[in-house]
Amino acid sequence: MTSPLDGNAAAGALAEVLGRDLTTAVATCAACGDVRPVGALDAYMGGPGVVLRCRTCRAVQLRVVVGSGRAWLDLRGVRSLQLELT
């Protein structure tokens, strides 16, 4: 496994899919309950998409793949995602 970047590296892919900046959204890890901003998760960019992992337990929290005019978003590792409404 390569060294992770911080979750801010995933900002572009997430914004492309969701139309907003998710880096300040607060994610609760489904595996261990860790709570931190998406921008503070560990990002792995080496595959076909972006994988964000929990810094505490290393579980995958979020995956996003963009290609061929479609996007796939896997949030099963997030118990809840808190977004500030503006």
Ligand SMILES: [Zn+2]
């Ligand atoms: Zn965790």
